[in-house]
Amino acid sequence: GAVVSQHPSRVICKSGTSVKIECRSLDFQATTMFWYRQFPKQSLMLMATSNEGSKATYEQGVEKDKFLINHASLTLSTLTVTSAHPEDSSFYICSARDTLGYTDTQYFGPGTRLTVL
């Protein structure tokens, strides 16, 4: 299957700093990527849809100024957690949408563990 990478895999930062997470589709182009957040023992919660060349679409309750998303190319989307606080600590996972042919599938990155001290 298709490969999606995330960087970094884990990050620890001080409260008030900003953290950028990269999501790359390595062997296919993705006009759409998604950013999820996952709490322990819970399912994935969609935060926003990242569209190449246009503004991201945020889910209800997700602050767009807090979680900045940029999708500058067909293989890269970035999520920046601005002025991070301990409550932002979580597992962040991206996915890339592959619509080649008649299929419509999402492939996930390995996730980024964010810990805010």
Added chain:
Amino acid sequence: GQQLNQSPQSMFIQEGEDVSMNCTSSSIFNTWLWYKQDPGEGPVLLIALYKAGELTSNGRLTAQFGITRKDSFLNISASIPSDVGIYFCAGQGSSNTGKLIFGQGTTLQVKP
């Protein structure tokens, strides 16, 4: 909005046993996807289903897209210890946004 009910929530089985889990939806989906997630990792796609009634296998895994388009099941035959993990179903509706609705997950534990 659309919701998915995944069951069972957890399973503890003996190695070699078969496993079955399913998802039901309150509305129609056009695509059903099954993922497995290991601790600290992202979900890995197991099987993708695109047509009502479709039955697809991937090794010891078999999944079906329900005729009503409101349900799907995943079977694992002859379970082995490395099958341990959390299995998620995900459905995609008729909108072209690509958004997925996830089930709550089924935690599988396999006793050697």
